[in-house]
Amino acid sequence: xxxxxxxxxxxxxxxxxxxxxxxxxxxxxxxxxxxxxxxxxxxxxxxxxxxxxxxxxxxxxxxxxxxxxxxxxxxxxxxxxxxxxxxxxxxxxxxxxxxxxxxxxxxxxxxxxxxxxxxxxxxxxxxxxxxxxxxxxxxxxxxxxxxxxxxxxxxxxxxxxxxxxxxxxxxxxxxxxxxxxxxxxxxxxxxxxxxxxxxx
Numbered sequence: 001x002x003x004x005x006x007x008x009x010x011x012x013x014x015x016x017x018x019x020x021x022x023x024x025x026x027x028x029x030x031x032x033x034x035x036x037x038x039x040x041x042x043x044x045x046x047x048x049x050x051x052x053x054x055x056x057x058x059x060x061x062x063x064x065x066x067x068x069x070x071x072x073x074x075x076x077x078x079x080x081x082x083x084x085x086x087x088x089x090x091x092x093x094x095x096x097x098x099x100x101x102x103x104x105x106x107x108x109x110x111x112x113x114x115x116x117x118x119x120x121x122x123x124x125x126x127x128x129x130x131x132x133x134x135x136x137x138x139x140x141x142x143x144x145x146x147x148x149x150x151x152x153x154x155x156x157x158x159x160x161x162x163x164x165x166x167x168x169x170x171x172x173x174x175x176x177x178x179x180x181x182x183x184x185x186x187x188x189x190x191x192x193x194x195x196x197x198x199x200x
Contacts (some may be wrong), residue, residue: 084129095181107137109141136166161176162175
């Protein structure tokens with residue numbers, strides 16, 4: 001084997017230095033990044049962490065939310081079970097006259113007069129069916145009648161109560177009152193169409 005010349009030795013040394021530099025550069029490229037990244041990377045990681053925390057909170061709250069929704073649905077079903085049974089507003093007015101008449105009779109209050117007020121929208125989902133009644137009674141009878149309206153098997157509400165003295169010597173009062181019952185909106189389509197037209 002021929003002896004290496006001075007020139008060959010220098011070339012071999014340069015080759016070794018180049019190979020070493022190449023290895024150092026390669027190792028640096030694949031080394032893990034330092035703890036403090038660029039601001040953009042840190043911001044992205046923070047956003048991901050916040051989204052993860054929000055998802056965890058929502059996952060923990062989901063059973064509670066579902067329970068609240070279920071309870072609200074049951075309350076709504078219970079209330080809607082007390083709506084008027086009639087198929088349309090005209091029949092509902094007759095149902096209201098019968099209901100209120102029965103409540104007055106139960107308290108021994110004679111009905112002097114009654115009239116229907118216009119059926120109108122109530123909270124975008126229901127039709128309000130008002131009945132105006134006039135009667136004379138004692139104060140205690142009035143209190144009992146109001147309690148009977150509130151506790152009726154049908155959902156009833158009092159509106160526009162006007163009271164004036166009738167016979168002070170027997171503590172009787174003359175009352176004009178509006179008592180309203182409610183129908184689902186799908187049983188009052190004309191009212192629903194009118195409301196839809198007004199909202200356009």
